[in-house]
Amino acid sequence: MRPVTLDEIESLAIGAWILGTGGGGSPYLALLNMRQLYRQGVVCRLMDASELADDDLVAVVSNMGAPLVGQERLTDPKTMALAVTMMEEYLGRKFRAVMSLEIGGGNSIQPFMAAAMLDLPVIDGDCMGRAFPEAQMTSFAIHDLRMYPLTLADVRDNAVVVARAASWKWMERISRKACVEVGSIASTCKAPRTGREIKDCAILGSTTKAIGIGRAVQAARRAHRDPIDAVLEVEAGIKIFSGKIHDIARRTTEGFLRGTATIEGLDGFRGHDFRLAFQNEFAVGWLDGEPRVMTPDLICVLDTVSGDAIGTETLRYGQRVTVIALPAPPILLTPKGIEHVGPRAFGYDLDFRSVFA
Amino acid sequence: MRRRIGIDVGGTNTDAVLIEEGFVKAWVKKPTTADVTTGITRALAALVEQAPAARDAQAAMIGTTHFTNAVVQRRDLGRVAAVRIGLPSGASLPPFVDWPEDLAALVRGLVVMLEGGHEFDGRPLVPFDAKGMRAAARRIRDAGIRSVAIAAVFSPLNAACEEEAAAVLRDACPDVAVTLSHRLGRIGLLERENAALLNACLIELARTTTRAFSQALRASGIAAPLYLTQNDGTVMLAEVAEAYPVYSFASGPTNSMRGAAFLSKRDEALVIDVGGTTTDIGSLRHGFPREANNVVEIGGVRTLFRMPDLLSLGLGGGTIVSTAPSLRIGPASVGYRLTAQALVFGGDVLTVTDVAVAAGLMDLGDRKRVASLPAALVEEALARVRAMIEEGVDRMKTDAGETPLIAVGGGSFLVPARLAGVSEVVNVPHQAVANAVGAAIAQVSGEVDQIFQDLSRDEAIARARQLATDKAVAAGADRATINVVEVEDLPLAYLPGNSLRTRVRVVGEIAR
Numbered sequence: 001m002r003p004v005t006l007d008e009i010e011s012l013a014i015g016a017w018i019l020g021t022g023g024g025g026s027p028y029l030a031l032l033n034m035r036q037l038y039r040q041g042v043v044c045r046l047m048d049a050s051e052l053a054d055d056d057l058v059a060v061v062s063n064m065g066a067p068l069v070g071q072e073r074l075t076d077p078k079t080m081a082l083a084v085t086m087m088e089e090y091l092g093r094k095f096r097a098v099m100s101l102e103i104g105g106g107n108s109i110q111p112f113m114a115a116a117m118l119d120l121p122v123i124d125g126d127c128m129g130r131a132f133p134e135a136q137m138t139s140f141a142i143h144d145l146r147m148y149p150l151t152l153a154d155v156r157d158n159a160v161v162v163a164r165a166a167s168w169k170w171m172e173r174i175s176r177k178a179c180v181e182v183g184s185i186a187s188t189c190k191a192p193r194t195g196r197e198i199k200d201c202a203i204l205g206s207t208t209k210a211i212g213i214g215r216a217v218q219a220a221r222r223a224h225r226d227p228i229d230a231v232l233e234v235e236a237g238i239k240i241f242s243g244k245i246h247d248i249a250r251r252t253t254e255g256f257l258r259g260t261a262t263i264e265g266l267d268g269f270r271g272h273d274f275r276l277a278f279q280n281e282f283a284v285g286w287l288d289g290e291p292r293v294m295t296p297d298l299i300c301v302l303d304t305v306s307g308d309a310i311g312t313e314t315l316r317y318g319q320r321v322t323v324i325a326l327p328a329p330p331i332l333l334t335p336k337g338i339e340h341v342g343p344r345a346f347g348y349d350l351d352f353r354s355v356f357a
Numbered sequence: 358m359r360r361r362i363g364i365d366v367g368g369t370n371t372d373a374v375l376i377e378e379g380f381v382k383a384w385v386k387k388p389t390t391a392d393v394t395t396g397i398t399r400a401l402a403a404l405v406e407q408a409p410a411a412r413d414a415q416a417a418m419i420g421t422t423h424f425t426n427a428v429v430q431r432r433d434l435g436r437v438a439a440v441r442i443g444l445p446s447g448a449s450l451p452p453f454v455d456w457p458e459d460l461a462a463l464v465r466g467l468v469v470m471l472e473g474g475h476e477f478d479g480r481p482l483v484p485f486d487a488k489g490m491r492a493a494a495r496r497i498r499d500a501g502i503r504s505v506a507i508a509a510v511f512s513p514l515n516a517a518c519e520e521e522a523a524a525v526l527r528d529a530c531p532d533v534a535v536t537l538s539h540r541l542g543r544i545g546l547l548e549r550e551n552a553a554l555l556n557a558c559l560i561e562l563a564r565t566t567t568r569a570f571s572q573a574l575r576a577s578g579i580a581a582p583l584y585l586t587q588n589d590g591t592v593m594l595a596e597v598a599e600a601y602p603v604y605s606f607a608s609g610p611t612n613s614m615r616g617a618a619f620l621s622k623r624d625e626a627l628v629i630d631v632g633g634t635t636t637d638i639g640s641l642r643h644g645f646p647r648e649a650n651n652v653v654e655i656g657g658v659r660t661l662f663r664m665p666d667l668l669s670l671g672l673g674g675g676t677i678v679s680t681a682p683s684l685r686i687g688p689a690s691v692g693y694r695l696t697a698q699a700l701v702f703g704g705d706v707l708t709v710t711d712v713a714v715a716a717g718l719m720d721l722g723d724r725k726r727v728a729s730l731p732a733a734l735v736e737e738a739l740a741r742v743r744a745m746i747e748e749g750v751d752r753m754k755t756d757a758g759e760t761p762l763i764a765v766g767g768g769s770f771l772v773p774a775r776l777a778g779v780s781e782v783v784n785v786p787h788q789a790v791a792n793a794v795g796a797a798i799a800q801v802s803g804e805v806d807q808i809f810q811d812l813s814r815d816e817a818i819a820r821a822r823q824l825a826t827d828k829a830v831a832a833g834a835d836r837a838t839i840n841v842v843e844v845e846d847l848p849l850a851y852l853p854g855n856s857l858r859t860r861v862r863v864v865g866e867i868a869r
Binding site: 032071076077155244250266 | 448511
């Protein structure tokens, strides 16, 4: 266990936005909350999963809802903490630590907000290693862990406990419905996990990894080096394509933001084109019509100059972008993992082939 | 006879033009003065001397960066009371939360947070705390604060809470200036609230400045109504505009792009504006600058203003050319000291202007003073300038085809006649005062950015167009001349009922 500095949380925000692979929502507002809390004297602690006893309980937290609503109904550490204490009351047991559901995007910082209010440590890890849109797209679901109970807190005095669900899909449907009803934004505490489950089934070390990516970007910017090269170096990633966004089409279906972006090659990629399909996150990329990179490999779109991550909602005609791939956590690459988060889970009839294979 | 006066108050020069039936009849360039209005008065006097008909102009438009500069330089800012309506949500992130501390310390008077606001679908979040608002109004009055910014959750969708709060204020302290966030901004509470707070702290300055502008106009014998130009290349009547100083933040570069479109009679082109210190490259679509969609920081404050999407390069007539250890162009510039420091003016600094004179691209100062520059150096420096411009142009292009490039600004002689990726470089008369021309030809706009539910895409866009048109007419546009210049729609993830965020912008001619 070690204290986390505010500088590290600043780095986390940058790294997590890159690991968000286009989704997960911007970490900016969560970061602002942490700046406020640190100004008030809070210091969060980061805990290695190995320090957990097998029967310790860990709260897995996330903000759920539409990122756009989150820009008006600003995220709040009290509500996040409320979801956790509700779960403790429901279980009649105390949590030993909190952990992030997804390290990609704003949810990377939510556990720190809860931890600050509850004086609990944050586990270095998550259960996606990136961002994904749905509840069954986690390492816990891939390991067939229990998906209930779940608590959901609204900033008003509304709270929901989903006591049981028949499957991960049912849990997603029921909790999504409740979330929409309270205004499409809510703080949630997912099914509690034992120390054993965390050690066996979580994606460990992802918080440290995100901090490291953010640090690499910041250091590169200070030294006037290419921040994208820095990310590729620190994460052993691959540069997939670089160019200018040429066309963008979006639509929502079944609660997803789906669409495609076409990128026209520049520099070393001149004369080639790249098509990116997204479903909240970037899912598949085709180089000159041939599949080149696909989920669960992390597909990140970065501003070619600044290295800032670009979300699927902020992609825009004319932007100069670089597409990179980062390796996915091994659990997502198992046959079971591919079933949950491979291209077919998103409706693309493609056999998964990693760019890192 | 249709006559208009356009004035651009820049950092170095105040330009004024008279446009008559679509032609530039007269133009002047005078130094900007510290008080701004003296410079304007001098420019207008010179304009009237050149073209006495200027006195009969039907409209006068001023573009100024005065308000942006006030924020950047932290001067002439008023203390503001911030009223946020949206509790219990957002309690941990109060108004001013992401402001630079030095600026917040100057502007933050009172901060009040109240229950109220709406959901994305228009339902109330919680009932509005009208009693709390009445108490807040008394505190504001007792504290002697003269300007208030009000921001409510989802006010762009339902402004009822902001309007009700304003009514309470008008009741309790009728002479307080009120800025409502939904009049200024889009979805994104903090950024919209920041815009309202910036507006509120500038409102006193805007009022005195605008009135001084009007006086300068009258003192010059011009009876025409005064308009102020805005970031999007359109204008507002000065009486209206003085309540919205933030709308003029980026009007300078916008005016020069609009002027370029007018002078070249082209609506789809890239524009390069070469000044003394920097070069701005932008893209014209339907005759208007393409807007940036991202967060824009003003003096360190995050906002979501309508700003032109510009690429700024450290290249201008005053840019310093260094030769040791190797040839480098800028980014430092001698700026307004060009006429003292450049070689051709008897100084000892090698600038891009000197290189251009040596190469015979233009005639300025004493040409003999650069006769000894090695030809290889001149050639190499111009090749670098060309490479910088070509790269910048390429970055701003939105398609692979060749695009025309309109060159404006005092340094437009630096733009080579042939460039990679450019179909033609368009040089136009009066290109040095394109910004004042852009001010003179400005139209009136209206914009809507809202979430529509359970409407087809076409219905949502039609509805948004109607609302935007109504706004434009309210701002002084002639309904018969309204044109849609921008339509953008974005389906929203995780919202039910086919939610579609739709943004529509329309423009029209000034109603007579």
